[in-house]
Amino acid sequence: MLAGSTSRRATASRQRFPLDALSLDEAAEEPLYRQLEDQLRDAIWTGRLLPGERLPSTRSLAQDLGVARNTAINAYNQLILEGYLVTAKGSGTRVAADLPERLLRAPGAGPAATRETRPLPFTRNARRIASFRPWVEAGGDLPSRPFRPHVSAIDAFPRALWEQLTARRLRSMSRALLERTDPRGYRPLREAIAGYLGSARGLVCGPDQVIVTGGAQRTTELIATLLLEPGDTVCLEDPGYTLAGFLFELAGARVVSLPVDDEGLDVARLSAQVPEAKLVYVTPSSQFPLGMTMTLPRRLALIDWAERCGAVIVEDDYNGEYRYAGRPLPALSGLAPQGRVLYTGSFSKLLFPALRLGYIVVPPDAVEHFAAARWLLDRHAPPLEQAVLADFIDEGHFARHVRRMRTLYAERQGVLVEAAARDLAGFMDVPPSESGLHLIGWLKGGLTGDRVAEAAASAGLEVVPTSMFAAGRLERDSVILGYAPFTPRQIRRATQDLAHALARR
Numbered sequence: 297m298l299a300g301s302t303s304r305r306a307t308a309s310r311q312r313f314p315l316d317a318l319s320l321d322e323a324a325e326e327p328l329y330r331q332l333e334d335q336l337r338d339a340i341w342t343g344r345l346l347p348g349e350r351l352p353s354t355r356s357l358a359q360d361l362g363v364a365r366n367t368a369i370n371a372y373n374q375l376i377l378e379g380y381l382v383t384a385k386g387s388g389t390r391v392a393a394d395l396p397e398r399l400l401r402a403p404g405a406g407p408a409a410t411r412e413t414r415p416l417p418f419t420r421n422a423r424r425i426a427s428f429r430p431w432v433e434a435g436g437d438l439p440s441r442p443f444r445p446h447v448s449a450i451d452a453f454p455r456a457l458w459e460q461l462t463a464r465r466l467r468s469m470s471r472a473l474l475e476r477t478d479p480r481g482y483r484p485l486r487e488a489i490a491g492y493l494g495s496a497r498g499l500v501c502g503p504d505q506v507i508v509t510g511g512a513q514r515t516t517e518l519i520a521t522l523l524l525e526p527g528d529t530v531c532l533e534d535p536g537y538t539l540a541g542f543l544f545e546l547a548g549a550r551v552v553s554l555p556v557d558d559e560g561l562d563v564a565r566l567s568a569q570v571p572e573a574k575l576v577y578v579t580p581s582s583q584f585p586l587g588m589t590m591t592l593p594r595r596l597a598l599i600d601w602a603e604r605c606g607a608v609i610v611e612d613d614y615n616g617e618y619r620y621a622g623r624p625l626p627a628l629s630g631l632a633p634q635g636r637v638l639y640t641g642s643f644s645k646l647l648f649p650a651l652r653l654g655y656i657v658v659p660p661d662a663v664e665h666f667a668a669a670r671w672l673l674d675r676h677a678p679p680l681e682q683a684v685l686a687d688f689i690d691e692g693h694f695a696r697h698v699r700r701m702r703t704l705y706a707e708r709q710g711v712l713v714e715a716a717a718r719d720l721a722g723f724m725d726v727p728p729s730e731s732g733l734h735l736i737g738w739l740k741g742g743l744t745g746d747r748v749a750e751a752a753a754s755a756g757l758e759v760v761p762t763s764m765f766a767a768g769r770l771e772r773d774s775v776i777l778g779y780a781p782f783t784p785r786q787i788r789r790a791t792q793d794l795a796h797a798l799a800r801r
């Protein structure tokens with residue numbers, strides 16, 4: 297029997313055989329036969345078992361190790377299959393006498409830790425993508441700490457209800473849905489989205505124009521794949537959603553960043569500076585990251601410019617629903633001729649970011665192109681989540697949730713404004729915003745966003761400098777302060793901690 301979780305036995309009778317080195321761990325996740333197989337292979341690679349050397353019978357090895365005989369049989373069989381061991385009638389099992397050099401010297405041979413590695417031939421694009429490694433590490437699996445932006449109020453999400461809807465769908469899901477789904481998205485979800493856009497965002501479209509994607513980044517990738525040729529010009533707000541700009545650059549486009557002011561993108565500068573472009577990417581309902589709403593004259597001027605130069609406007613309406621003063625403004629898309637604007641939405645902020653569901657509304661004659669590209673790149677979004685979301689919308693939970701969140705976010709924003717005025721006034725101004733899920737902290741006295749981020753990290757907080765989303769130098773430096781997923785207590789505590797950390801600098 298294995299004693300405790302680990303057993304190690306050696307026998308004097310088989311001194312050459314490195315039983316001493318065998319150590320099987322019953323508690324490990326890896327099955328015992330796999331552990332044995334790996335350790336024997338390792339002994340061959342490292343020369344502790346020599347070519348031609350005889351191994352104990354499976355029966356006696358199993359006995360010595362205190363494991364079932366099948367464990368030894370399975371391990372031997374696998375190594376025979378791989379060519380490391382041979383069996384011959386009468387002479388038992390031996391290490392192959394003529395182990396091909398390939399098996400011993402193959403770069404893949406040897407314990408994983410000591411294996412040689414060959415660097416993959418990464419492209420220039422891949423090397424640029426590597427600049428996002430810190431984002432991956434920072435995100436990790438850890439819960440957000442104040443003031444991480446881009447996260448919704450996970451604490452207020454109706455999880456029990458979502459679980460119920462998921463369980464109901466799982467029980468009743470048809471076989472067809474498990475096989476595959478329409479690349480454009482699960483039809484009832486497209487119907488629900490089209491209905492919602494008509495009533496909440498003033499956007500009239502049919503369900504066939506809605507293409508469900510795996511979130512805003514996937515949507516942008518789709519647009520870049522279908523509409524951009526290398527060398528095309530794409531215009532972006534500055535500061536703006538540079539994560540989209542990055543994808544356009546990967547597709548070979550030249551990204552031109554243009555300033556924003558209180559009314560949104562500076563369209564006069566755009567007209568003067570860019571006579572021709574393929575796309576312009578804007579966030580009219582709540583400019584990312586500064587939060588202002590694009591005024592009606594600017595919207596009309598932007599559409600005019602796009603009509604003149606034949607550019608397509610991408611309207612990223614990532615959280616147009618969250619307006620705290622007056623009613624949400626209808627989407628810009630409703631003001632323009634069909635085909636001039638591609639409207640994109642995401643459920644990341646409305647429900648929760650890990651859901652990874654978003655959509656794009658495309659003109660009827662473009663549907664087939666988008667559907668084909670969806671099929672090629674990703675097939676379709678996961679059907680279970682799509683079906684649950686369709687139910688969530690159809691049964692009225694979605695509208696109710698968004699209404700509740702609007703009230704909750706307005707409250708949390710108020711708490712942040714108040715707490716920042718109390719604790720952070722010496723370092724930054726944090727004015728309220730009519731939209732969005734974060735505020736901007738306008739820095740004072742030569743303080744930089746990077747210094748604030750450093751101080752925040754030293755206090756166990758997360759603050760993102762606005763410069764991360766800027767193409768050039770910002771006229772006035774600032775930081776992004778997310779408040780949506782944090783309780784009033786967490787917010788108050790965090791402004792105090794940040795103030796102390798900044799005072800210590």
Ligand SMILES: Cc1ncc(COP(=O)(O)O)c(C=O)c1O
Pocket residue numbers: 446510511512513514537579584612614642643644649653654
């Ligand atoms: C400007 C903007 N667009 C879109 C999104 C949504 O992105 P995704 O759907 O990929 O989560 C975000 C999320 O932070 C955003 O800030």
